Amino acid sequence: MVDDALTEIDRLPGRHLYFLDDHLLGNTKFATELFAGMQGMNRVFQGASTIDAILRGDLIEKAAAAGLRSVFVGFETLSPENLRQSNKKQNLAKDYRAAVNRLHSLGIMINGSFVFGLDDDNQDVFQRTVDWAVENAITTSTFHILTPYPGTRLYQNMQAEGRLSTDNWDLYDTRHVVYKTTNLTADELKNGYDWAYRNFYSWANIFKASMKHKNFKHKLKHLCYTGGWKKFEPVWNFMIKTEGLNKMLPLLESILSKVKLSEC
Secondary structure: OHHHHHHHHHHOOOOEEEOOOOOOOOOHHHHHHHHHHHOOOOOEEEEEEOHHHHHOOOHHHHHHHHOEEEEEEEEEOOOHHHHHHOOOOOOOOOOHHHHHHHHHHOOOEEEEEEEEOOOOOOOOHHHHHHHHHHHOOOOEEEEEEOOOOOOOHHHHHHHHOOOEOOOOHHHOOOOOOOEOOOOOOHHHHHHHHHHHHHHHOOHHHHHHHHOOOOOHHHHHHHHHHHHHHHHOHHHHHHHHHOOOHHHHHHHHHHHOOOOOHHHO
16 A cells, blocks of 8 residues: 555645645555655655644654655644544643644644644633734634534534524634523624634734744744635736646745754
8 A cells, every 4th residue: 555655645746745645644554654665855844743643753854854844733722621622632741732743843844733622712812822822823724613514513512502503504614603602692703713823924923923933944934834725815816827836836846945953
């Protein structure tokens, strides 16, 4: 299986890869062999991992040596009570800051994912989450409103409790409130979600987060990637629609270039 993956990778043009696997480090044996085989291919790639996998063993170092330059991490929430209620055992009692520092030390950028609207959330959850993300130099953040998708335990529980407020599936997109909230009103949750995106991606916070890195190259890398990601979305949309995205790959690969350990 690993040989098949390496053969396919070798056939792909350019240097940049994005692994769609939602837990690239989940199978330790497969990932170890994959990263060993990718060394020397001169690839740069992005993927996803859990906090636990980042903190455990040396697999994340092997991924970095193979070309991992950006990783999606589901932090979910900063509240231990929310983690317990949502059964996110993989994040319970894990040191988020240690995971972040380990990734930064390897020159790996972080796309942090956070969920709002869990039952322990109150009005200050948006400010606390954005402040934490900026303070810890999270490169990009994706924020979500808790969404009980059909077929999940969360949906079944909310349905049994009479908490579902709509069956319009178009609204089940993590951007709309589709259930009866507890400590927050539906408007507070929606407005807080919108505020978090605006605030995190303000130029002031992009610059502030960039300056948290010690090395100038890492500061510049953070500033260019985050600024380019959210502040020039119309340009990216135009490039996608006109099928010109491949022309931008050299720029992306340059931004994703390696930052030496001593430089972070």
